Amino acid sequence: MEVIKAKELTEVFDELEKRYGKNWYEHVHVDISTDADGTIRVTITPIAFRAFVGKEVKATEDFHDVVAGKKMGEYLEEAVSKIENLEEKLKEYENPRIYVTVSEDEMKAYVTIIPGLEKEMPTIDELIGALNKSGVIFGIKKDVLEKIINEKMTYQQILVAEGKLPEAPVNAMIEYRFKISRELEGLDEFPSCTEGQVLAEKIPPKDGVPGRTVTGKEIPSQKGQDFDLRKYAGENTKVVDNKIVAAISGQPYVDEEGRVHVRDVLIIGEQDLERCRKFDFPGTIVVTCNVDGPFRISAGRDLNINGVVSGSVKIKAGGDVYIKGGFFGRGRGLVMADGSVTVQFITEGLVIAKKDIYVGDYVMNSEVIAGRSVKVSGEGLILGGNVKAVELVEARRIGNEFGVATNVEVGIDFEYETRKAEITHRLKLLLDEMSDISVYVLKLRAAYEKLSESFSVNKDKFRSLIVQLEARREEIANEINELRQKLKALKFVSTQEMFKLNPRIIIKETCFAGVTMTILGESYKTTFELGPRALNLQALKELKTQRTKK
Structure with a gap:
C-alpha cells in the first residue's frame, strides 16, 4: 500500500501515470480522501490485493452475491448492450496485456500483466518483446520474468529491468612503503630507511566507468583527479619515476599534510619505548628518557641517552655512545661502540668500545674492554670485575680495603678479548x-x-x-x-706493535690488596696497598722483583 499527498487532484493523476503508466487503473485501486488542511490523500492498493485477499469465491455462487449491494448481472447486461464492436473488443482481451512503465530517470522498468480471457500468461519472449517495444533494452532481469510467469504474478507492478550507475573514479593517491609513526602500535621495530630506498609511490588516477539506462543511453562518468607528487616530497627526499625516495639514511616520517621527510637523527621518547622494543637506525639516535628492560637499540652513528640504562638492554653504535645517567646492567646488559663510550657509572654490565671508555664515577663488578683506554674520573673507583684496555687504564682507586678481587689489564688483544x-x-x-x-x-x-x-x-x-x-x-x-x-x-695473538704502545696502568691514589694487574701478559697480584704510581711492563716487573726479594 502506498500513499500520495497532493494539493490538486490533477497532481494525483500525473503521479499515478508516472508510477503506473496511462492504464494505471488496471494495476491499482485508488481511495481518495481530504485531510483537515485540504491536502488530498490518495491510498493506492494493488488491484489483485484489493480484489482477492480475504475472499474465497465458490464456483456455485451467483455472481450477484460476490459483489454485495448491487444487482451486478443486470448492470453488466445494460453496459454490454452499449459497447460498439463488441466482438473485436473481446478478441483484444483474449490474450494477456503487458504494460511497461519506465521511471522518469530511465533507470528502472516495470511490467504489469493483466491476464487474458483465453490465455492467462504471456511467454518470456512476449515479455521481452514488450519491453523492447517500449525502449527497454538493458538490464533486463530474465530470472524475474521467469518468476512472473511461473508464479502467475498479475495485477501488480514488478521491477524487471535496472540500469547501471556509472562507477566512481579513483583519484590519484600516495601509497607509503613504511610504517608511519601513528601505526607503530604493536610493532617490534622502529621505522628507518637507507639512502635510495623507496618511501612512497603515487598510484595513478583511474577514470570512472560510464553507466547505462534501461533504454540503453550512456550515463557519462567523471575523470579521476591527479596531483603533482613533488609537493609531497619533503626534507631529505626526492622524486624519481613517480616515487619518493630517501636522499639520506635516517628515520622516515609523514607530517600532518601528508609530506614524506627523512630525519638524520632519530628521537626516542617514553611513548616510543612503550610501543616498540627494537630500534635499528642508520643515523644518530637520541633517547630522551631512561631505558629499563629488554630493549635493543642500534645506531649507525652516535647514540645519546639522557637517562639511566638498566636491565637486559643491548646497545650498539657505529659511532660514540653517551649515557648521561649511567649503566646498571644487572648482569645482562651490554653496551658496544665502534667509537668511544662516555658514561656516569658502570655496574654489573658489559661495556666494549673500540676507542676509549670514559667513566664519571666508578666501575663495579663489570666487564669493561677498550681498544685504547679506560679512564675513571670523579670518585675514580674500579672495584670487582675485569677492566681491560689496549693502551691505558687510569683510576684514583682500584679495589678496596676488604680485598675484593679486581682485575685490571692493559696490552690486550682487543679483538680476542671482545669476541671472548x-x-x-x-x-x-x-x-x-x-x-x-x-x-x-x-x-x-x-x-x-x-x-x-x-x-x-x-x-x-x-x-x-x-x-x-x-x-x-x-x-x-x-x-x-x-x-x-x-x-x-679463540686464540690470543700477541704482536710487537703492543710493545710500542707502552701500555700503562695509572693509579692516582690507592691500589688495595687483592687486585691483579696484568700488562702484556705479565701479571702481579697485590698483597698490600700501593700508593700513586704509573706502571708499564718494566715497572710491573720491577715491582714483582722487589716484592719477591722481600
Whole structure:
C-alpha cells in the first residue's frame, strides 16, 4: 500500500501515470480522501490485493452475491448492450496485456500483466518483446520474468529491468612503503630507511566507468583527479619515476599534510619505548628518557641517552655512545661502540668500545674492554670485575680495603678479548633462559597431570606449551654447544706493535690488596696497598722483583 499527498487532484493523476503508466487503473485501486488542511490523500492498493485477499469465491455462487449491494448481472447486461464492436473488443482481451512503465530517470522498468480471457500468461519472449517495444533494452532481469510467469504474478507492478550507475573514479593517491609513526602500535621495530630506498609511490588516477539506462543511453562518468607528487616530497627526499625516495639514511616520517621527510637523527621518547622494543637506525639516535628492560637499540652513528640504562638492554653504535645517567646492567646488559663510550657509572654490565671508555664515577663488578683506554674520573673507583684496555687504564682507586678481587689489564688483544666477552655474555643469557624454561616445563607438566579428561581443551593447550618450550630448550642447547666450540677456537695473538704502545696502568691514589694487574701478559697480584704510581711492563716487573726479594 502506498500513499500520495497532493494539493490538486490533477497532481494525483500525473503521479499515478508516472508510477503506473496511462492504464494505471488496471494495476491499482485508488481511495481518495481530504485531510483537515485540504491536502488530498490518495491510498493506492494493488488491484489483485484489493480484489482477492480475504475472499474465497465458490464456483456455485451467483455472481450477484460476490459483489454485495448491487444487482451486478443486470448492470453488466445494460453496459454490454452499449459497447460498439463488441466482438473485436473481446478478441483484444483474449490474450494477456503487458504494460511497461519506465521511471522518469530511465533507470528502472516495470511490467504489469493483466491476464487474458483465453490465455492467462504471456511467454518470456512476449515479455521481452514488450519491453523492447517500449525502449527497454538493458538490464533486463530474465530470472524475474521467469518468476512472473511461473508464479502467475498479475495485477501488480514488478521491477524487471535496472540500469547501471556509472562507477566512481579513483583519484590519484600516495601509497607509503613504511610504517608511519601513528601505526607503530604493536610493532617490534622502529621505522628507518637507507639512502635510495623507496618511501612512497603515487598510484595513478583511474577514470570512472560510464553507466547505462534501461533504454540503453550512456550515463557519462567523471575523470579521476591527479596531483603533482613533488609537493609531497619533503626534507631529505626526492622524486624519481613517480616515487619518493630517501636522499639520506635516517628515520622516515609523514607530517600532518601528508609530506614524506627523512630525519638524520632519530628521537626516542617514553611513548616510543612503550610501543616498540627494537630500534635499528642508520643515523644518530637520541633517547630522551631512561631505558629499563629488554630493549635493543642500534645506531649507525652516535647514540645519546639522557637517562639511566638498566636491565637486559643491548646497545650498539657505529659511532660514540653517551649515557648521561649511567649503566646498571644487572648482569645482562651490554653496551658496544665502534667509537668511544662516555658514561656516569658502570655496574654489573658489559661495556666494549673500540676507542676509549670514559667513566664519571666508578666501575663495579663489570666487564669493561677498550681498544685504547679506560679512564675513571670523579670518585675514580674500579672495584670487582675485569677492566681491560689496549693502551691505558687510569683510576684514583682500584679495589678496596676488604680485598675484593679486581682485575685490571692493559696490552690486550682487543679483538680476542671482545669476541671472548661477547660469547661469554651470550652464554650467560642462554643459560638463564634455559633455567627459566626448565622451571616452566616442570610446572606445566605438574599442572597437566592434575587435569582430568573433562578438561580436554586445556590439556591440549598445556601439551602445546610444553612441546614449544621443549623445542626452544633444544635450540638453546644447540646454540650453547656451538658457542662453546667457538670459545675454544679463540686464540690470543700477541704482536710487537703492543710493545710500542707502552701500555700503562695509572693509579692516582690507592691500589688495595687483592687486585691483579696484568700488562702484556705479565701479571702481579697485590698483597698490600700501593700508593700513586704509573706502571708499564718494566715497572710491573720491577715491582714483582722487589716484592719477591722481600
